Amino acid sequence: MDPQLALVGQLLFFDPVTSLSGDNTCAGCHGPNASFADGHSITIGVDNNGVVGPSRTGPRNMRRSPTVVNSVLFPRLMLNSRFESLSGDPFDNSAGFLFPAPEATSLSYLPHLMAAQAFMPVVDEIEMAGDFPGTRDEMRAEIARRVDGIEDYRVQFGRLFPEVHEEGGRVIFDHIGQAIAEFQSTLVAANAPIDQFARGQRDALTNAQKRGALLFFGKAGCVGCHAVNVPFASGAEMFTDYREHVIGIPQIVPDVTNASFDGPGTDEDFGLEQVTGDPADRYAFRTTPLRNVSIQATFTHNGAFVRLEDVILHHLDAVSSAATYSPDELPADLQNLGPMEPVLARLDPQIANPPSLNQDEFNDLVDFVCGGLLDDDAHPDRFMPLIPRGVPSGFPVHTFEPIALGDPCLDGS
Ligand code: HEC
Ligand code: HEC
Incomplete structure (x- = not known):
């Protein structure tokens, strides 16, 4: 440099x-x-x-x-x-x-x-x-x-x-x-507790975070998309496969926009389809790299979620998360939702058939994603x-x- x-x-x-x-x-x-x-x-x-x-x-x-x-x-x-x-x-x-x-x-x-x-x-x-x-x-x-x-x-x-x-x-x-x-x-900023732990510092993660990590890399299936083994050196361990998936995020439409939204009602974001022109890619977005994700004000491609717990919970039951979703916590000009059914109809199989976690497991998983992946330098x-x-x-x-x-x-x- x-x-x-x-x-x-x-x-x-x-x-x-x-x-x-x-x-x-x-x-x-x-x-x-x-x-x-x-x-x-x-x-x-x-x-x-x-x-x-x-x-x-x-x-x-x-x-x-x-x-x-x-x-x-x-x-x-x-x-x-x-x-x-x-x-x-x-x-x-x-x-x-x-x-x-x-x-x-x-x-x-x-x-x-x-x-x-x-x-x-x-x-x-x-x-x-x-x-x-x-x-x-x-x-x-x-x-x-x-x-x-x-x-x-x-x-x-x-x-x-x-x-x-x-x-x-x-x-x-x-x-x-x-x-x-x-x-x-x-x-x-890529020196988080998980990295310190991997280098041998056994106490870098709390016990709850260790349990959460086992879920992330195991039963919860997160690593299936938030991967750490992409085959090249520089970006391999960013907790993403750099591929697009449909995970059923509610579509948010601003009151006043200078962008051209997609779909018959101009109230949709077609995601990857915009690049490939292939309707099979509709609503697919790149798996978000998860390092330092907890210090964000909002989450996903359109900030539909404002709490980390909520976006993780969404992954574990996208259909009911979408059904009960309310944009109440977003600013007043972001209260309009685009259609949801066509999005849910295309859910990635891993999201459509999610693992089932009990409350303690869920808490541990959130703790790991939140603190275990956070470099204080971010x-x-x-x-x-x-x-x-x-x-x-x-x-x-x-x-x-x-x-x-x-x-x-x-x-x-
Ligand atoms: C109007 C707001 C805006 C401005 C100004 C802007 N960006 Fe962005 N940037 C975005 C948005 C929104 C995205 C994601 C867009 C998408 O994927 O459609 C993005 C994506 C990126 C990414 C990709 C990040 C990733 O995770 O893949 C980089 C890098 C970036 N911007 C750098 C820049 C640089 C450098 C400039 C100035 C030359 C700039 N941006 C100006 C809004 C902005
Ligand atoms: C089928 C692939 C897939 C699986 C499995 C998956 N994710 Fe995701 N995840 C995504 C995609 C794609 C996004 C981005 C969605 C968007 O922006 O619309 C995302 C976004 C996120 C975000 C929000 C980050 C941000 O700011 O956008 C978090 C946090 C997250 N995932 C955590 C998890 C956890 C924890 C698990 C395991 C329970 C998991 N994911 C399983 C694909 C997946």
């Missing part, structure tokens, strides 16, 4: 210069106050009020912003895996990086999947770009032109990339993408100091409000 490159990337992550609409940043949706996820169930992109936290307002997009902590290690990114390193290793571009059209494999020359990923949100109309005219490449060129015009960035990129210094040299979006990726590669306390006091563009830095992430591990056990 190059700390100087990461430092420039940190500034860009927080600098609205990367937003053609001028009002958003990566941090606007992946805030250090939410451990680089979002406190909202469904994220708010452009046309926001400059606040990151509970009082952020503006039209909603379609999904929750997942954390970017550890995502440098993932071979498949996004909640429907639509960005993928075909070698199965995000650090190896030899088989190409596959994105949806129009990018397709054109970003494969970049050194890392994350550097390619940074090309996407900046041209997304509802995330960062607004209705800026031009092709996607023209939009990226315009961002690079703006960054190149800021002395501070030019000097810093000039030190890092000699070609910027040369006669006629300039900052291009490749440099920006690599810097933002380098910053995100500093955001790793806490917002570590990340809040990363907010720059000012950014080179001179744009105001967003206001980051405290977010109640709760401590469900305490009530869970």
Whole structure:
């Protein structure tokens, strides 16, 4: 890792210069106050009020912003895996990086999947770009032109990339993408009690967590999807198979959205089908990596659940969880539900035939997922100091409000 490159990337992550609409940043949706996820169930992109936290307002997009902590290690990114390193290793571009059209494999020359990923949100109309005219490449060129015009960035990129210094040299979006990726590669937190236990520290897990772990890897069947043996080094132990499954999460539809929801009633999210075009993939979402999952404000692709216990309970009886589900605990503008029956009709067999756990077993399982997978270094306390006091563009830095992430591990056990 190059700390100087990461430092420039940190500034860009927080600098609205990367937003053609001028009002958003990566941090606007992946805030250090939410451990680089979002406190909202469904994220708010452009046309926001400059606040990151509970009082952020503006039209909603379609999904929750997942954390970017550890995502440098993932071979498949996004909640429907639509960005993928075909070698199965995000650090190896030899088989190409596959994105949806129009990018397709054109970003494969970049050194890392994350550097390619940074090309996407900046041209997304509802995330960062607004209705800026031009092709996607023209939009990226315009961002690079703006960054190149800021002395501070030019000097810093000039030190890092000699070609910027040369006669006629300039900052291009490749440099920006690599810097933002380098910053995100500093955001790793994967030393949890389970890891310490695996290295021989027998007391790293409590007895309840040990019992919970035996259930997770055994009778409860969690490891069937939240896998730790994916066949490549970097992202193997992230508690995901990086595959999509239908687990029957209720569909949440915002009152005001700038996204295009799916289905005849435009009140659905088709998940993986959006990528493959195959109706058999409808409602399938990527198995969520579970490290540090307890320090989230909301859970699943649309934040339908606000308590870790509830989303785990849902896995153990999706049909009755869906039948009794109420969006009461979500904000007032997220009270509409899309259809549920077609989702339940496609449940993954493992979810349709769940294991049966008694209350003590359930409590132990929650305790393990909550505390056993939590690296204390994933806490917002570590990340809040990363907010720059000012950014080179001179744009105001967003206001980051405290977010109640709760401590469900305490009530869970
Ligand atoms: C408007 C909010 C918004 C902005 C701005 C935004 N993101 Fe995201 N990000 C999301 C959402 C929502 C997802 C998941 C979307 C999906 O799967 O459809 C996501 C996914 C990701 C992922 C994949 C994580 C995973 O688990 O696979 C990475 C990495 C990421 N964003 C990085 C960035 C970077 C870097 C920027 C700035 C260049 C950025 N994001 C800007 C909302 C945002
Ligand atoms: C059939 C595969 C499968 C099995 C088995 C499974 N999960 Fe999941 N799990 C998923 C998928 C897919 C998601 C993401 C769903 C979404 O976002 O819509 C998820 C989400 C979660 C989440 C929420 C994380 C977040 O923020 O989105 C938790 C917690 C979780 N699973 C824990 C468990 C536990 C504990 C077990 C064992 C009882 C288990 N899972 C079994 C596939 C599975």
